Amino acid sequence: MPYKSRWSIPIPQQSIPTWVFESPTSPLDSTKPLLIDAARPDTHYLTLAGFRLWAQRLAVGLKAAGLQQGDRVLLFSSNNIFFPVVFMGVIMAGGIFTAANPTLIRRELAYQLKDSGASFMLCNEDQMATGVEAAVDAGLPLSRAFAFDDHILDNSGKPLAGCRNWRNLIADEAAGRQYEWTSLTGTGEADSVIAVLNYSSGTTGVPKGVEVTHWNYVANGCQWKHLAELDPSEALVRHRLSYLCTVPMYHAMGQTIFCTIIPARRIPIYIMKKYDYRTMLRNIQRFQITDLALVPPIIVSLAKDPELRAGKYDISSIERIRCGAAPLGREVCEELESLWPDGRVNVKQAWGMTEATCSVIGWDPRRRSENHAVGELHANCEAKLISDEDGRTEVAHGERGELWIRGPNIMKGYWRREAETRETKTEDGWLKTGDIAYVDEEGYFFVVDRKKELIKVKGNQVAPAELEALLLEHPLVGDAAVIGVVIDGEEVPRAYLVPRAGQKAALEAVDIAEWMSTRVARHKRLLGGVVITDVIPKNLSGKILRRLLRDKAMEEVKLNTPRARL
Numbered sequence: 001m002p003y004k005s006r007w008s009i010p011i012p013q014q015s016i017p018t019w020v021f022e023s024p025t026s027p028l029d030s031t032k033p034l035l036i037d038a039a040r041p042d043t044h045y046l047t048l049a050g051f052r053l054w055a056q057r058l059a060v061g062l063k064a065a066g067l068q069q070g071d072r073v074l075l076f077s078s079n080n081i082f083f084p085v086v087f088m089g090v091i092m093a094g095g096i097f098t099a100a101n102p103t104l105i106r107r108e109l110a111y112q113l114k115d116s117g118a119s120f121m122l123c124n125e126d127q128m129a130t131g132v133e134a135a136v137d138a139g140l141p142l143s144r145a146f147a148f149d150d151h152i153l154d155n156s157g158k159p160l161a162g163c164r165n166w167r168n169l170i171a172d173e174a175a176g177r178q179y180e181w182t183s184l185t186g187t188g189e190a191d192s193v194i195a196v197l198n199y200s201s202g203t204t205g206v207p208k209g210v211e212v213t214h215w216n217y218v219a220n221g222c223q224w225k226h227l228a229e230l231d232p233s234e235a236l237v238r239h240r241l242s243y244l245c246t247v248p249m250y251h252a253m254g255q256t257i258f259c260t261i262i263p264a265r266r267i268p269i270y271i272m273k274k275y276d277y278r279t280m281l282r283n284i285q286r287f288q289i290t291d292l293a294l295v296p297p298i299i300v301s302l303a304k305d306p307e308l309r310a311g312k313y314d315i316s317s318i319e320r321i322r323c324g325a326a327p328l329g330r331e332v333c334e335e336l337e338s339l340w341p342d343g344r345v346n347v348k349q350a351w352g353m354t355e356a357t358c359s360v361i362g363w364d365p366r367r368r369s370e371n372h373a374v375g376e377l378h379a380n381c382e383a384k385l386i387s388d389e390d391g392r393t394e395v396a397h398g399e400r401g402e403l404w405i406r407g408p409n410i411m412k413g414y415w416r417r418e419a420e421t422r423e424t425k426t427e428d429g430w431l432k433t434g435d436i437a438y439v440d441e442e443g444y445f446f447v448v449d450r451k452k453e454l455i456k457v458k459g460n461q462v463a464p465a466e467l468e469a470l471l472l473e474h475p476l477v478g479d480a481a482v483i484g485v486v487i488d489g490e491e492v493p494r495a496y497l498v499p500r501a502g503q504k505a506a507l508e509a510v511d512i513a514e515w516m517s518t519r520v521a522r523h524k525r526l527l528g529g530v531v532i533t534d535v536i537p538k539n540l541s542g543k544i545l546r547r548l549l550r551d552k553a554m555e556e557v558k559l560n561t562p563r564a565r566l
Contacts, residue, residue, distance in 0.1 A: 007379035009226050011219045011408050015184040017092050019218045020264045021052045035081040037269040037284050057176035058089030061169035069094040072116045076100045076131050077124035078274050080150045083249045086260040093183040098197040098252035106133045120149040128161045191215035198252045198354050209415030210354045219408035220357040221261045223378035231365040244289040245271045250542045256358035259386050281313040288317040294326040295542030303336040324350045325542045329469025330372040338432045349374045357409040361445050373444035381407035403437040404430045455484035457523040476503045481536045481544045485528040485553040494528030510512035
């Protein structure tokens with residue numbers, strides 16, 4: 001029998017702008033900063049009313065420029081306070097928003113432009129050269145490519161690389177105030193209209209556009225809001241809460257949380273253009289941030305920072321830390337929690353994926369996380385765990401299986417990829433996640449690893465995430481990644497380790513291998529070797545790029561280096 005959430009909540013049939021702003025004319029706060037540039041908080045910010053009006057003005061301008069219902073608009077940019085404006089303005093205009101990772105190279109961006117069939121592109125000034133080259137490759141006229149910046153606040157934006165500044169897409173205030181978006185309140189209407197194409201990470205095959213409808217987005221927002229409001233003190237303390245946005249808004253996690261959910265909850269967001277660890281700490285101290293939504297690499301950095309433990313930065317304002325995007329061991333969470341001796345900060349993991357809008361599993365705020373569970377099912381969601389042997393049979397309670405999920409936040413499908421959609425989503429709505437998980441006696445979900453990343457050692461399955469969590473317990477290890485490598489015809493685990501700050505000379509591969517051998521079963525030992533490295537390759541959401549490590553390991557094994565024989 002499938003697992004079902006213990007909660008059922010109403011999900012309104014309405015568009016994303018209606019859910020966030022209520023209506024085009026409803027009274028909104030026009031004095032309290034909501035979207036705030038963390039580098040220039042006194043001059044560069046938008047209120048909730050300003051957020052709505054700028055988006056309305058963009059919607060009018062896009063339609064005047066020829067945007068038709070369902071046209072795609074691509075934003076190629078790092079974070080800034082107008083990122084949510086473009087997101088919302090495109091959707092208000094009846095278009096489909098898609099964002100590209102600002103680190104993409106020309107070929108990769110051209111692929112997304114062509115695959116999405118984008119009619120317009122807004123490109124950050126720092127990425128203009130790549131954007132223009134990709135637009136030419138994709139056949140997008142430069143008359144529909146615009147330089148994107150935040151100079152629009154003082155109307156000083158300039159054209160770049162032969163492209164007009166995006167202020168040419170901004171209608172005047174009067175036209176914006178009069179603009180009314182479609183509310184999509186008819187039965188089934190919100191679930192039939194695609195709002196966003198979020199591209200999957202592409203760690204397995206080429207990136208695919210994930211079709212997220214208005215109802216998917218609203219449902220996930222309602223699920224988040226429901227969990228937050230289970231805290232009996234939430235209504236009393238909301239006025240003093242604040243978030244720091246360190247994660248990229250092009251990604252489903254940053255986009256969903258900071259373009260819709262937190263604005264809908266009327267909580268101020270301090271936005272960092274790009275992640276920098278020390279700048280993040282200074283911002284937490286300066287703005288007395290209460291809430292953080294982070295990815296595992298940042299958690300690891302915080303937990304293992306000697307300067308933070310020595311009190312160089314004041315992070316006493318923090319009340320909640322949520323972590324997602326990749327697995328994280330409980331030991332690292334506890335190490336971070338120890339910075340608050342009174343135990344008031346409890347690091348909680350959640351689980352989700354782009355195909356589920358953002359999240360599916362999270363924590364009741366009235367309960368503490370004491371292990372590496374990712375929580376329980378969001379309201380209105382179901383899950384089942386399927387045996388790897390036949391791909392159909394549900395496993396017994398407590399056993400591991402592939403996690404399948406179903407709920408109102410599950411994607412419509414993959415953009416123009418019917419075959420891939422059928423492979424991933426069943427006719428009755430179950431999404432095959434590719435993650436291996438189990439459920440304990442209390443109903444909490446534990447995500448072990450990706451199905452395709454499990455290492456097979458003499459027929460036994462070894463989860464890299466389990467070994468990585470254990471390696472991070474070692475006092476000299478700052479970061480870790482484990483992959484499978486074939487040596488003498490057999491697959492065995494191999495670890496790549498980054499030394500903790502100041503410990504490079506002390507960290508020895510042989511010592512680590514011996515240390516691990518006393519803590520794991522024989523088939524989990526690091527018989528593929530231990531390699532000391534400067535950095536673990538990861539994407540911006542914190543997921544380890546194991547494919548790069550596998551390629552590196554293959555070359556090392558071919559060379560039969562001393563490190564490979566450990």
